[in-house]
Amino acid sequence: MEVRARAPGKIILAGEHAVVHGSAAVAAAIDLYTTSSLRLLPAGEDGGAGAVELDLRDSGLTFSWPCSRVRAALGEVGGKAGAPTPCSPDELAAVAKLLEGQEIPEAKIWLSAGLSAFLFLYTSILGCRPGKAVVTSDLPIGAGLGSSAAFCVSMSGALLTAAGAVGVAGGSGAEEWELFGKDDLELVNQWAFQGEKIIHGKPSGIDNSVSTFGSMIKFKKGELTNLKSRNPVKMLITDTRVGRNTKALLAGVSERASRHPDAMASVFNAVNSISEELSSVVELAAEDEIAITSREDKLAELMEMNQVSAHTVLEKVATELESHGFRCFKVEVGGRGLQVCRA
Numbered sequence: 001m002e003v004r005a006r007a008p009g010k011i012i013l014a015g016e017h018a019v020v021h022g023s024a025a026v027a028a029a030i031d032l033y034t035t036s037s038l039r040l041l042p043a044g045e046d047g048g049a050g051a052v053e054l055d056l057r058d059s060g061l062t063f064s065w066p067c068s069r070v071r072a073a074l075g076e077v078g079g080k081a082g083a084p085t086p087c088s089p090d091e092l093a094a095v096a097k098l099l100e101g102q103e104i105p106e107a108k109i110w111l112s113a114g115l116s117a118f119l120f121l122y123t124s125i126l127g128c129r130p131g132k133a134v135v136t137s138d139l140p141i142g143a144g145l146g147s148s149a150a151f152c153v154s155m156s157g158a159l160l161t162a163a164g165a166v167g168v169a170g171g172s173g174a175e176e177w178e179l180f181g182k183d184d185l186e187l188v189n190q191w192a193f194q195g196e197k198i199i200h201g202k203p204s205g206i207d208n209s210v211s212t213f214g215s216m217i218k219f220k221k222g223e224l225t226n227l228k229s230r231n232p233v234k235m236l237i238t239d240t241r242v243g244r245n246t247k248a249l250l251a252g253v254s255e256r257a258s259r260h261p262d263a264m265a266s267v268f269n270a271v272n273s274i275s276e277e278l279s280s281v282v283e284l285a286a287e288d289e290i291a292i293t294s295r296e297d298k299l300a301e302l303m304e305m306n307q308v309s310a311h312t313v314l315e316k317v318a319t320e321l322e323s324h325g326f327r328c329f330k331v332e333v334g335g336r337g338l339q340v341c342r343a
């Protein structure tokens with residue numbers, strides 16, 4: 001039997017990064033999905049122990065680990081499809097060894113974090129049983145839309161269903177998407193968080209939570225509040241195609257926080273207030289067009305306050321001044337003194 005699970009990406013409206021340091025953040029699921037399909041294979045069909053296989057369909061890459069090799073590296077793991085235990089440093093090192101010899105193109109070396117998360121989740125939940133997982137995704141990877149969380153959530157959902165730990169026994173028999181119950185979602189979310197930790201370092205848990213539970217949420221210190229919005233919020237998302245690595249960005253923010261603890265505490269406090277206000281604006285009951293427009297203006301302003309970058313502000317101020325007939329020079333300060341040029 002094949003199990004398929006799909007999980008959405010997300011957009012963070014306010015509180016990104018600050019949420020890792022205890023501020024509130026607001027996030028919403030978006031209707032772009034990662035789908036993980038899983039088929040358990042009969043052991044020893046070819047006289048051998050079989051293999052754990054991963055087919056990353058979008059990148060055209062497939063990976064295979066003979067079960068005997070997985071067992072030699074990790075020992076008799078798995079079958080603990082209850083509450084997860086985090087991946088220990090020793091386990092992570094053993095998983096990293098399993099990546100050696102896999103042909104990951106240099107240009108896609110970032111996939112190794114996802115492969116490590118896959119191996120940890122697969123072997124912890126199913127042990128060294130042979131099986132094949134196929135992953136497809138609508139999401140750009142490493143673009144801030146929660147591709148890592150959607151990967152971990154959909155994979156955990158498929159693995160836990162195959163292990164019989166979650167899901168309706170036998171399913172409805174119909175080829176349609178079914179929803180998990182609340183306890184099942186909690187369990188999937190806990191496993192996905194362990195996967196996210198392998199990919200992100202020290203995530204807050206907001207991405208896997210919103211991917212698991214969907215909807216629009218406020219998230220603070222691991223606590224999730226569902227935001228009830230009677231009018232849908234529409235967003236236009238633009239992928240700049242400028243790649244970034246969330247793990248490195250997270251580490252950068254933490255280092256800055258330890259270099260400037262007081263200033264950064266104020267920043268995190270300000271972001272917390274923005275997220276709290278944004279949450280209440282989302283929940284405002286908008287009865288008419290005017291109210292909806294003013295709600296959208298408030299959301300836009302709060303999002304801009306959260307995201308504000310010096311470059312955007314400079315551009316805006318300059319455009320405004322120039323529209324009133326002033327002339328602006330955007331200059332770099334602190335540059336060189338006298339220079340000469342000989343013809």
Ligand SMILES: Nc1ncnc2c1ncn2[C@@H]1O[C@H](COP(=O)(O)OP(=O)(O)OP(=O)(O)O)[C@@H](O)[C@H]1O
Binds near residue numbers: 056246
């Ligand atoms: N479909 C996928 N297949 C394999 N690996 C994936 C997939 N999606 C995500 N990953 C793993 O997750 C990593 C990207 O995670 P990262 O957290 O840096 O970006 P993101 O999740 O897209 O953005 P953000 O966390 O800021 O929302 C990839 O480098 C890869 O290791």
Ligand SMILES: C[C@@](O)(CCO)CC(=O)[O-]
Binds near residue numbers: 012015144203206250
């Ligand atoms: C940057 C961050 O705030 C969201 C990543 O999409 C990290 C996290 O909360 O774990």
Ligand SMILES: [Mg+2]
Binds near residue numbers: 146147200207
């Ligand atoms: Mg991520």
